[in-house]
Amino acid sequence: MESFSQRLHEIQKRKQSLLCIGLDVDPRKAPEKFRNSPAGLLEFNRKIIEATSDLVCAYKPNLAFYEALGECGWKLLHETLKYIPRTVLTIGDGKRNDIGNTAERYATSLFDDFGFDAVTINPYMGFDSVEPFLQRTDRGVFLLALTSNAGSKDFQRLKVGATPLYLKVVKKAVKWNTHDNVGLVVGATHPTELRAVRRIAKSLPILIPGVGAQGGDLASAVQNGCARTGDLAIINISRSVLYASTEENFADAARAEAIKVRDSIRSILSK
Amino acid sequence: MESFSQRLHEIQKRKQSLLCIGLDVDPRKAPEKFRNSPAGLLEFNRKIIEATSDLVCAYKPNLAFYEALGECGWKLLHETLKYIPRTVLTIGDGKRNDIGNTAERYATSLFDDFGFDAVTINPYMGFDSVEPFLQRTDRGVFLLALTSNAGSKDFQRLKVGATPLYLKVVKKAVKWNTHDNVGLVVGATHPTELRAVRRIAKSLPILIPGVGAQGGDLASAVQNGCARTGDLAIINISRSVLYASTEENFADAARAEAIKVRDSIRSILSK
Numbered sequence: 250m251e252s253f254s255q256r257l258h259e260i261q262k263r264k265q266s267l268l269c270i271g272l273d274v275d276p277r278k279a280p281e282k283f284r285n286s287p288a289g290l291l292e293f294n295r296k297i298i299e300a301t302s303d304l305v306c307a308y309k310p311n312l313a314f315y316e317a318l319g320e321c322g323w324k325l326l327h328e329t330l331k332y333i334p335r336t337v338l339t340i341g342d343g344k345r346n347d348i349g350n351t352a353e354r355y356a357t358s359l360f361d362d363f364g365f366d367a368v369t370i371n372p373y374m375g376f377d378s379v380e381p382f383l384q385r386t387d388r389g390v391f392l393l394a395l396t397s398n399a400g401s402k403d404f405q406r407l408k409v410g411a412t413p414l415y416l417k418v419v420k421k422a423v424k425w426n427t428h429d430n431v432g433l434v435v436g437a438t439h440p441t442e443l444r445a446v447r448r449i450a451k452s453l454p455i456l457i458p459g460v461g462a463q464g465g466d467l468a469s470a471v472q473n474g475c476a477r478t479g480d481l482a483i484i485n486i487s488r489s490v491l492y493a494s495t496e497e498n499f500a501d502a503a504r505a506e507a508i509k510v511r512d513s514i515r516s517i518l519s520k
Numbered sequence: 521m522e523s524f525s526q527r528l529h530e531i532q533k534r535k536q537s538l539l540c541i542g543l544d545v546d547p548r549k550a551p552e553k554f555r556n557s558p559a560g561l562l563e564f565n566r567k568i569i570e571a572t573s574d575l576v577c578a579y580k581p582n583l584a585f586y587e588a589l590g591e592c593g594w595k596l597l598h599e600t601l602k603y604i605p606r607t608v609l610t611i612g613d614g615k616r617n618d619i620g621n622t623a624e625r626y627a628t629s630l631f632d633d634f635g636f637d638a639v640t641i642n643p644y645m646g647f648d649s650v651e652p653f654l655q656r657t658d659r660g661v662f663l664l665a666l667t668s669n670a671g672s673k674d675f676q677r678l679k680v681g682a683t684p685l686y687l688k689v690v691k692k693a694v695k696w697n698t699h700d701n702v703g704l705v706v707g708a709t710h711p712t713e714l715r716a717v718r719r720i721a722k723s724l725p726i727l728i729p730g731v732g733a734q735g736g737d738l739a740s741a742v743q744n745g746c747a748r749t750g751d752l753a754i755i756n757i758s759r760s761v762l763y764a765s766t767e768e769n770f771a772d773a774a775r776a777e778a779i780k781v782r783d784s785i786r787s788i789l790s791k
Contacts, residue, residue: 273622313618313625319633323594346642347615348669348734351544351584358587371617373644373664375671393644398619400646407680407688414685417678463619 252429253367253389254481257338257454261306261480267471267518268511269307269340271458271487272297272329273314274322278488280495287321293499294329297491300500302334304507307367309456309485312343330363340456340483341365344393346374353381360385367391369434369456372418379425386428389454394418394446397436397459415442419449432456435474437465437484444473454481460510461489467510471517480518486510523700524638524660528609528725529750532577538742538751538789539782540578540611542729542758543568543600544585549759551766558592564770565600568762571771572778578609578638580727580756601634611727611754612636615664617645624652631656638662640705640727643689650696657699660725665689665717668707668730686713690720703727706745708736708755715744725752731781732760738781742788751789757781 251259261267274294276284283289298308310329315322333339341363345355359368360382367389370379382390395405395415405415412420415435422431432454435443446455455474459465467484474482490510494502522530532538545565547555554560569579581600586593604610612634616626630639631653638660641653653661666676666686676686683691686706693702703725706714717726726745730736738755745753761781765773 311618311622311625313616313622313629316629317625317633319629320591320594320598322629323591327591344618344642345584345615347582347584348667348671351582354582354584354588358584358590358593362588362590371615371642371644373642373675374615374667374669375674375676377669377671378667379671396619396645396649398645398648400619400648400650403646403692404644404685404688405646407685409678409680409685414675414678414680417675421674 250387253387254429254452254454257306257389258479258481260336260338264306265515266304266306266511267480267482267484267514268305268507269309269483269485270301270305270490270507271485272308272310273487273491274325275314278492280499287318287325291325291328295332296500297503298332300504301490301507302337304511305337307338307340307483308333309340309342312341327363338366340367340369340391342369344369344371346371346378348374349377349381352378356381356385360388367432369393376425383425383428383430386430389430389432391432391434391454391456392418392422394433395435395439395442397438397463397465401436416445416449419446422453423450426453434458437470438463440466440469440473443470447473447476452476452478452481454483456483456485458485460484461486467513468517471514475518484514521658524658525700525723525725525752528577528660529752531607531609532751535577536786537575537577537782538753538755538785539576539778540580540754540756541572541576541761541778542756543579543581544758544762545596546585549763551770558589558596562596562599566603567771568774569603571775572761573605573608575778575782576608578611578754579604580611580613583612583614598634609637611638611640611662613640615640615642617642617649619645620648620652623649627652627656631659638703640664643692647696654696654699654701657701660701660703662703662705662725662727663689663693665704666706666710666713668709668734668736672707687716687720690717693724694721697724705729708741709734711737711740711744714741718744718747723747723749723752725754727754727756729756731755732757738784739788742785746789755785
C-alpha cells in the first residue's frame with residue numbers, strides 16, 4: 250500500500266501544484282447572498298471547490314470556523330467534504346490532542362466520521378497522545394512545530410539545552426515516522442527556522458500556513474520548505490483565495506488568485 | 521461582577537465538594553439499553569446528571585467522546601448541557617488552540633454556542649492563541665500544564681534552563697491571570713509536581729484528572745492541589761462514576777460512587 254507521503258508526493262507531481270486552500274468558511278466574509286444560511290455557505294464552499302479543485306493538492310478546512318456555527322456547522326463540514334474530489338487530499342485542521350484513549354476517539358471522528366486524509370495535531374501531550382493518529386497508517390499526521398503566530402515565541406522557541414523546543418518536536422516527528430505518515434506544521438513567517446526544520450526532517454511533508462494575510466513570504470516558504478527528494482511542501486492559502494472577491498464573480502476571482510499562487514510557486518521551483 | 525475563580529470557590533464552599541464528573545459518554549461502556557441510539561445516550565447522561573448534580577462542583581464533558589459519534593454527537597452534547605443545573609459549572613474539555621482569529625472562533629463555539637462556563641486549552645501556541653479565551657472575563661480557561669499521561673515526559677518535562685517546560689506554562693498562566701479566570705490542568709499522576717505547581721500558582725484553580733482509572737492517588741491530589749486561600753482544586757473522575765454499574769441500577773451506583781469520592785475528599789481536607 251502507498252504511504253501517505255507517497256500519495257501526497259504523487260498528487261503534487263501529477264498536478265504540478267503545492268497549493269492547499271484553507272476552506273475556512275466565515276459568514277462575516279462570504280458574499281452577502283451566501284452568508285445567511287448553512288445552505289448558502291455550503292453553496293459557497295461548493296463553488297470554491299469546483300473553481301479550484303484542479304489547481305490544488307489539498308484542501309484544509311479549519312474546524313474552528315465550522316464549530317463556531319454550532320450544530321449546523323458540523324453538518325456543513327460533512328457536506329462540504331463530499332464535494333471534494335478524491336484526487337485532492339483533505340486535511341482536517343483541528344489541532345486536536347488528548348490522552349491515548351481519548352485521542353483514539355478524535356481519530357475516529359476525524360478519520361472515520363469525517364474521512365479526512367490527514368489531520369493537524371498539537372504535540373504538547375507527547376507520544377501516547379499522537380500514537381492513535383499515527384497508527385492509522387494510511388492517513389497523514391501533521392504535528393505543530395513552529396506556528397505562524399507571534400505567540401510561537403512563548404513556548405515553541407524556548408531553548409532546551411541548545412535546541413529550541415520546536416526542533417525537539419521535529420526530531421521526535423522524524424523518530425515517530427515509522428509509517429511514512431508524519432508531517433509538520435511550520436509557519437511561513439519563520440523562513441530561517443523553516444530551513445532548519447527541513448534540514449532535520451529531510452523527507453517529511455511540511456504544511457506551511459502564514460503566506461499572505463499573515464505576512465509570510467511565498468518564495469522563501471517554497472525554497473526552504475521543499476525536500477531535496479521531491480516537493481512535500483504544502484503551501485496553504487486561505488483568506489486571499491476564498492475572499493478574493495465578494496461580488497457575483499467570487500468563484501472566478503478565487504480561481505484566478507489560486508492560479509496566480511500555483512504558478513508563482515512553479516516559477517520559484519523552476520529557478 | 522464575580523470572577524470565574526470566585527464563582528468556583530463559592531460553589532465549592534456551598535456544596536462542600538471538589539468533585540467534578542467527566543461526562544465522557546461512550547456507547548461501548550454505557551448500559552446496553554442506552555448505547556444504541558443518541559436518544560439513549562442522552563437519557564443515560566440525563567440520569568447520571570440527575571443522580572449526581574447535588575454532589576459536584578462541575579461537570580466536564582470531553583468533546584472527543586461526542587465528536588466520535590458524528591453529527592448526532594454534537595447535538596447530544598448540546599442537549600446534555602441543558603440538563604445541567606446552573607449551580608454546577610460546566611467545563612468544555614476540548615484542549616483547543618489556534619492562532620488568534622481562529623481561537624476566537626473556538627471561543628465563540630465553546631462559550632456562546634455551547635455556553636460552557638470554562639474550557640481546557642492547550643498552551644503550545646502561546647499568548648495570542650489563548651487571549652481570545654482569556655478576554656471572556658466571566659469564563660474560566662484551564663491551561664494544560666502537566667498532563668496525566670506517560671507522554672507528558674516527551675515535551676512538558678523538558679528543562680528550559682533549570683525550569684521544566686510545564687512550570688514555564690504555570691508561570692505564564694499566573695502572569696496572564698489579570699481577570700482572575702485562568703486555571704491549570706495537572707494530572708493526579710504527578711503528586712510532587714502538583715505541589716510545585718501549587719507553590720507558584722497560589723490562587724489559581726487546578727483541574728486534576730487522573731485519579732482512579734489512570735492510577736493517581738486521591739489523597740495527594742487533594743493535599744497538594746488545594747490552595748491555602750480556599751480549595752480551588754477540582755478533582756475529576758470519569759469512568760469509575762459513569763460506569764460504576766452497567767445494570768439497571770447504574771444511576772444509583774454512580775451516585776454512591778460520587779458520594780464516596782466526595783466524602784473521601786472531605787475527610788482528607790478535614791485532617
